[in-house]
Amino acid sequence: MLIQWLKLVDDVAKLGDFFMAYVQQLENSRLKLTQLEQELQRARQQGIFISSSVDQTHSMSGNGALAFDMEYARWLEEHNRQINELRSAVNAHAGDNELRGVVDKIMSHYEEIFKQKGNAAKADVFHVLSGMWKTPAERCFLWLGGFRPSELLKLLSTQLEPLTEQQLSGIANLQQSSQQAEDALSQGMEALQQSLAETLAGSLGSSGSTGNVANYMGQMAMAMGKLGTLENFLRQADNLRQQTLQQMQRILTTRQSARALLVISDYSSRLRALSSLWLARPKE
Template identity: 25%
Template sequence: MSFQRFYETWFDQLKEIIRQLSQVPRPATSDQHRELHQQLVQKAVSHIYEYYRVKSLAAKNDILSVYSAPWSTSLERSLHWIAGWRPTTAFHLIYTESSILFESHIIDILRGLRYGDLGDLSPEQLARDSASEILGLMGDIEGKMEKLVEILEKADKLRMKTIENLVELLTPQQAIEFLIASAHLQFGIRRWGINHDRQRETT
């Protein structure tokens, strides 16, 4: 199977996983719900890991194809950093979602109510130095562009490590919301990219 065909199947499976994540009870009100949260978060992370595993194999066979990413739209490719998403994007997404939810809950928060979502990120969670660690690793990668396969593998490991660090940092409910938000961003960019490419083809 070509990587392009794998990606199309993988992308459809991601949509199904996100649908499952979107349907879980939130907040968790029982041990069963909490266990379900953890299982689905792990399922999503494992699915992402599988993408990078297969991508690594494809890169060893045809590194230039992986960098050019013909399975992506022109919009997606314009946003790429070393053949994928920029790791700091995940932190921007967390902070944005947290701010939106915090503002929407501000009255309840002042009353002492908590929802356990990304709007309830604690100072301790926000103070974790994951972002600094990721930025440091990015600088290390950008100085070694001569070995494309090695660079790609390091970049993808960094992307995976970013997700793992964030999921570890967040509660299961917050991790679900992060995974849903990041997938919706990915879906939206792809949808816009497909529409844009179609318009270019007809003009």
């Protein structure tokens, strides 16, 4: 009997230690949740402060998004200058060597914006993916933070005639491979969104009770980890865009590449102009 009683006392003591450890875990989780709520509150206050001095679209994005928007504006200004230089060279029937120099310069300039987007995504991947740095009309055609390569190739195939059979075949193959890569990335994004939805749904219900604070924090930590893959999706999409432009240049002649860059620029300019016209339309 004495042995059983001592064993019972020992079990109770172990249970008490376990309970105290569990209480301590809950207290730590409560403190972390309180800290998170305070950080969110500070972020909201900072967003309100920023929104009083800059556009509302940047209010919660922070300095990283605003800096990228300014970099993109400078990039676009330089891009337009280079396009005007290319247009003048084409209209003046410049030689291939002169055209190639301007084309290569524009291609290098495209690489620069892809690098800038990658850096900006580290600060605010949502801002870059959503295309808030673009005009409203451009955002309508946005795919993972930029243009869809297969659609760009479809546009060029109708604007650069005449093309040789070999060129047509090369563009068709490039369009098919681009479409396959786009589909794979799109499916990956859909799977990520579904996984995020399931993770967040797992923290609903009685998450307001003290006993579920640890579970709530665990679910949110999992969701944050999954969101980290968004940068990878954006990087892969931009790599696909860059490779498409490079492959396009290999398929086309120098003069055709120059015309292709002009077509791409003119199309983007029309989208931006459409946004301006839409916003300036009479509103009844």
